Amino acid sequence: MTVRAIIAAFALSASTSATVDRPDASSIPHITVIANGQRDWTARYRFDRPVRRLVFVRAPDDSRTRTWTAMTGFQIIVPKAGGEILRRIDGKPFRSVDVSMPPRYIYLAAGYAPFSPFGDGSVLMHSGRLFACGNVCPAADSTAWPIHLIVGDGRGIQLGDRSAARNLRWIDKDSGHNIYVGREKPAATGPVNAIIDHAFPGDLRRQLLVQLPEFMQYFSEQLGPLAARPTLFASYDAAHRDGGGRQGGTLPGQIFVHYYGARWATEFTKPDFASDQSWLFAHEAGHLFQRQLGTEAPAGWWIHEGGGDAFAALALRRMGPEMSAYVDRRIDRAQLACAQTTSDKSIHAAITEREIDPAYQCGLLINLALDAAIRRRAPEKDGLFSVWLAYLAREKRGATTDEAGFLACVATIGGQELADQLTQLLDTPSPRIALLR
Ligand SMILES: [Zn+2]
Known part of the structure; x- marks a missing residue:
């Protein structure tokens, strides 16, 4: 050496x-x-x-x-x-x-x-x-x-x-x-590649394959096309032994939904099941077009989760009177649930305490009210989607994307007065969401 x-x-x-x-x-x-x-x-x-x-x-x-x-x-x-x-x-x-x-x-x-x-x-x-x-x-x-x-x-x-x-x-x-x-190859269906479990009932598979490309098309018209073709994974494990449930999510370029447990065999046959799936997939597709943007702090989760549900409501409304009636039922349910959780506290307090549910339920109502208010105030704009375009642009230029950042976009698109109303609504116990004007 x-x-x-x-x-x-x-x-x-x-x-x-x-x-x-x-x-x-x-x-x-x-x-x-x-x-x-x-x-x-x-x-x-x-x-x-x-x-x-x-x-x-x-x-x-x-x-x-x-x-x-x-x-x-x-x-x-x-x-x-x-x-x-x-x-x-x-x-x-x-x-x-x-x-x-x-x-x-x-x-x-x-x-x-x-x-x-x-x-x-x-x-x-x-x-x-x-x-x-x-x-x-x-x-x-x-x-x-x-x-x-x-x-x-x-x-x-x-x-x-x-x-x-x-x-x-x-x-x-x-x-x-x-x-x-696994052995499956992703099937190209419109703007998305999909691997959908053959264990699902045939109707459900076909519905997903038809509707998902439609949602993607709609969102890409509102929020611009994605950089790359995303892949959808839908898996169903009836043999799962420890309870049952469903989890969906998105990662860059990927949407996935997993069903597990034996109870789905009966769930699949329930009247609103197909519409629930459409809503879920539209919500997840919406997250892809939100480019997975959202606030770190749970208090702001009404923005991306409530926004995802509002995107789903807007997408499903376009699919005819039957789907529109389903959207109305979802809104009724959200109104009931949000009113219960905010009977003695603000939406911010409810989301921070219970984290997930009020972000969806109250979040859906806030975002739909926001969409309607912007369309009234600024008919030349594209409602909630215009706010999201501004929010995405904000992220792109490196500005803050916390709740205050989103509210700044609301002010830019719908006016400061609307942003102030929204700010107040979020911190008022027993809020009357329909009052956004
Ligand atoms: Zn979500």
Whole structure:
């Protein structure tokens, strides 16, 4: 060994131990996922230098401690400060660790599920659930993870417009993506690619394939076309054992809805079911055209969630008298629910306390009232859509997109007086939403 090599080796070991001893030094792992059909999948995290713990980026609860299994000598725990971490039981540093997990749906109140199984055994995997850092996660949100997915049985992989038979590598970031592992190929239907589970009743599949492109067309006329052709995933897992429900969502370029549990077999036959689905898909399509914009603070969630429901109401109204009657029923229901939750408190207080439901129910009413008020005041504008165009432009030029930012757009499009009325409405107990003029 030359002197230079010895110095280099010493420098390397010194910097390595310094890194390990600094629990604030962040390190981003290479993630390899081995898909294993219906059996447990494995995620391997490899670091360039030793770390003391692996910190999961998304940890809304402690479900990894119950559903994921770390390799021998490791454990997943919830530290005092919250979140979920993976570490060696003896506390020593490590450079690589394997975790196994069943490819099953679990409900996360604040986050997308890691896996959404299809009726034929295909699976949608949410990469964001795998994101983790060594020691701590960097404060900057520009972090990117190299991911390598290996599908042993060659079922096939789809991610955006990329497909592969056995393995795919990509760099992932932000909220992550849904990756489809299965034999289906996305069907091009109008402006969208779709993988719709064959386990759904035929009528429902056909309805989705017809209506979704119509919604996309309508929203792209109002809010401009999307940069890339989005993909829709609709999965239905009747074999899910732990309860039942439905979760929908959007990620950049992706819309997805997952149904799980045996109860859907009867739900599918109920009179309003088809219309409920149209509403849900229009709402999710609306989020795509909102470009996933929304406020961080829950108090402002009436903007994107209530706005998504208002977009759905506007889109469904155009589909004829039957759908219009359904929209009226939804508005009646929202009025009842919003009046109940705000009988002694403001919409802001209700959303902050109960978070989700009032953002939809009161949010739908606010956004429809806003749309009508703008159309009265400024008939040359396109109601709520004009506010959203201004809001999106605001984001593009780097201005704030919190609630005040949205209200500034309301003022620009509908006048300061309208924005002031809306501000007051949000903070008044038992608000009379119809009073927006
Ligand atoms: Zn939504």
